[in-house]
Amino acid sequence: MTNSDTSDGSHLMSIAAVERDCGLPKDTLRVWERRYGFPNPLRDRHDERMYPADQVATLRLIRRLVEAGHRPGKVVGRSDEDLSELLRQVGVPAVQVIGAEARQVLELLGACDAAGLRDVLHATVLRDGLGAFAAEIGPGLAEAVGAAWSRGELEIHQEHLFTEQFTTVLRSAINAAQGAGLPRRRPRVLFSTFPQEPHSLGLLMAEAMFTLEGCLGISLGVQTPIPEIAAAARAHKADILAISFSSMIPALQALAGLNELRALVPETVEIWAGGACPGLRPKPGVSVLRALSAIGPAVTAWRAREDEGSTPE
Amino acid sequence: MTNSDTSDGSHLMSIAAVERDCGLPKDTLRVWERRYGFPNPLRDRHDERMYPADQVATLRLIRRLVEAGHRPGKVVGRSDEDLSELLRQVGVPAVQVIGAEARQVLELLGACDAAGLRDVLHATVLRDGLGAFAAEIGPGLAEAVGAAWSRGELEIHQEHLFTEQFTTVLRSAINAAQGAGLPRRRPRVLFSTFPQEPHSLGLLMAEAMFTLEGCLGISLGVQTPIPEIAAAARAHKADILAISFSSMIPALQALAGLNELRALVPETVEIWAGGACPGLRPKPGVSVLRALSAIGPAVTAWRAREDEGSTPE
DNA sequence: TGGCATATTTGTCCAGGACAAACATCTGGA
DNA sequence: TCCAGATGTTTGTCCTGGACAAATATGCCA
Structure with a gap:
């Protein structure tokens, strides 16, 4: 029942907290430690793993790379610089074909401008219609945001913000469509x-x-x-x-x-x-x-x- | 990497599938088996636990009871009849003070009438205003639904339906309020x-x-x-x-x-x-x-x- | 080049022991 | 009578180290 998410002062996290924050199962965290020597958590007085914040941050980088197709054996244990470098190469091809819409959305997300983001999305629905928005533009935007995140250009909270605003706009459009006689x-x-x-x-x-x-x-x-x-x-x-x-x-x-x-x-x-x-x-x-x-x-x-x-x- | 959610023909589930479907961690499933003799899964050729569907159903009942405050040691291992009987007693006191609103909502949920549910919620917002709805009525409804679920009167999918409709109505009301000049x-x-x-x-x-x-x-x-x-x-x-x-x-x-x-x-x-x-x-x-x-x-x-x-x- | 057999990597599972947090119960004082 | 604190029990989560099959990479031949 010990489930202290994080320690009080020194920003240490229990294995359960890391599992949630990084999305890596406990078994995987332990077996990586055994095989690759990383992560390398401290132990508390009862010999339970306590992960320092910087190792958790590195684990998040690694998770992105693994999700992008890198093999754990090749990336676990490498330096943060290496990892960031690899991250920058991931998803780069997508930038070329990115639409004007997506560029604007990413810009607003970068500036954390929630209201502006919502307005742009709303305007797009009105201009192109719900059909085009849901079938073409929406998936494109979602992919662009996902790619930007996996490249490390967006924080998690900015992705959350996008999801939230997108949901709001789309849901209200759906409501309007349902109400519209048809x-x-x-x-x-x-x-x-x-x-x-x-x-x-x-x-x-x-x-x-x-x-x-x-x-x-x-x-x-x-x-x-x-x-x-x-x-x-x-x-x-x-x-x-x-x-x-x-x-x-x-x-x-x-x-x-x-x-x-x-x-x-x-x-x-x-x-x-x-x-x-x-x-x-x-x-x-x-x-x-x-x-x-x-x-x-x-x-x-x-x-x-x-x-x-x-x-x- | 074995992650077969469920077996092919005979409706057996791996421990990971049970963890997801019942929301009980693998460690807990194993320790219950060790301590109380239940669940009592079969083993596949490689000695991995395979849970029959009926045991999984019982585990769901148990989970409800544990969430409602019963102690695992007292309920794990008892017969399905006993468990259903206990479930019926849970949350009974709350039924007395349940409002007319909540009764109607529970009735609609029981009938799986999504459109009717949304209409009632919407009408309530219009009649009593967003403030009263969000501060008083909403929490009351949510509690009533939660209690009905823990009593076993509602399925999980009906609770999902309530959440979804409630969200839709409330969100559209919030949007309207944001748009309204203020x-x-x-x-x-x-x-x-x-x-x-x-x-x-x-x-x-x-x-x-x-x-x-x-x-x-x-x-x-x-x-x-x-x-x-x-x-x-x-x-x-x-x-x-x-x-x-x-x-x-x-x-x-x-x-x-x-x-x-x-x-x-x-x-x-x-x-x-x-x-x-x-x-x-x-x-x-x-x-x-x-x-x-x-x-x-x-x-x-x-x-x-x-x-x-x-x-x- | 593409399809197939073999080798390596990797995630998940197992057993059984340990312990602290959560919970229940008992006790003494206002 | 009731509440605060001490004591006992229950329970979830963590540990180690071993095992193996699915997933992936590599070698080979046509």
Whole structure:
């Protein structure tokens, strides 16, 4: 039950605190220490690891690199300078194709200008429409922000700020679209993410696209246990389960989860998976929508199938 | 790297999958098995625990009871009937004082009527105003839903649905209030929760209250690492850091986190903590606002202090 | 070049022991 | 009667060091 997040004075952190702050499991932290000699935490009087703040900062750098594809054995133990240098090389190609929109957003984020950011996003929605914003611009912005973060150009709190403002703007646009007369009809779509996936942006953009198609959308928010998603599908009589995956989630976990879900709901309920997760592949009973712009046609096709299936009798 | 979420055919789950689905740490699952003989998972060919679905379901019941205050030693190992019986007794006293509003909400949740739920919440905001909704009705509803869940009357997905609809309604009301003319001025308030705290409802209600007072509010969303909150405070020139704690969070963790944060930001930045966390106590440099209705007077007092401090020169 | 077999790296799991924080219970004083 | 403090029990988290399979890299042949 010892769970002192951090020490009082000297900024030491327990292994549990480091796990949360860096996203590295305790087992991994211990095995890195055993194999590579880093991290090299102090011990408190009861021989428990206490990580100094600078080692935690280094661990965050390492995590970024590992996520970007570097192998732990090659980067754990190297100096902060080396790591920063490697970080600078990551994601650089993306800067070239970055849009004017994204540049402006990154600038505002750099200046921590929350109100300005919200205004720009809002103006973009008004100018280009919710469809283009959710399907094209939004994902582009999210990717640009993610890349900037992994390059070390943004702090975590600035990424949080972006997420928050983006969510606010998009949600209010979705509300407006829902209120705007358009008759709602099937398919009835249930949105959520798996327990390992806390990112809500992809889900929200998908919700926008389905809303524009006049679907009956119901969101469960993020991180719903898989059996609960299945239970909700029954309770809401859902036609489609829309599950969102960010690029952070291991593809294997995603596929295993989709298998589990597929086994728990009847065949008549479709499962549509989407998001930036690279290894996502369609399988029997599970469609994969590579881009958000594919949602419109897919819904049209679903409705055609539905009509076809019901009229012949 | 073995991370098979669930087995293929026979609905067996690995310890990692159970940890995610039930929210019980691996270490706890193992030590319960050692001490109480339950859970009692099968082993795969490499001697790794594989939990049958029914044991996982029982673990979910147990988790509810433990969260409601029962001691593991008294409930782990008992029959499903016993557990369900205990669950029925939990939170019963609260039913007496439940309001008409809450009853209606619980009914709609039971029926999984998302649209009806949103309409009722929206109507309540319009009738009683954002202030009363955020400060009085909202917390009451959240408590009623939490109690109903711990009594086993609601599924997790229904609680998710409530959170989602509540968030949508409250956020759109906040947006409306921000748009409504009222001049924004200091204090500049930064909202977030600590990394262990994923609940956003309390934060959102607090944001509503500060917004009504005409403050300049900026939300970082939930689960911001503590050093990042401090960095954001500098970047945004915040006057007040508003940190929200649900009743789920251990008081000691909360206090330790507040200590750490206090040490990282200058004395001129105030820290205001609030939420349902029982053990929360004020300390030097950290105020505790027991109820959301206390926010209004507290802001007034802050402004008085500010004027007093700046005019004498 | 591309496909396949082999080697290395790496994350997760296991057992069983230890201990401090959290919680329950008992005790004495206002 | 009730509250504060001392004492005992329960419980979650941490430890070590070993093991192995999935993931990744490397070598080889067509």
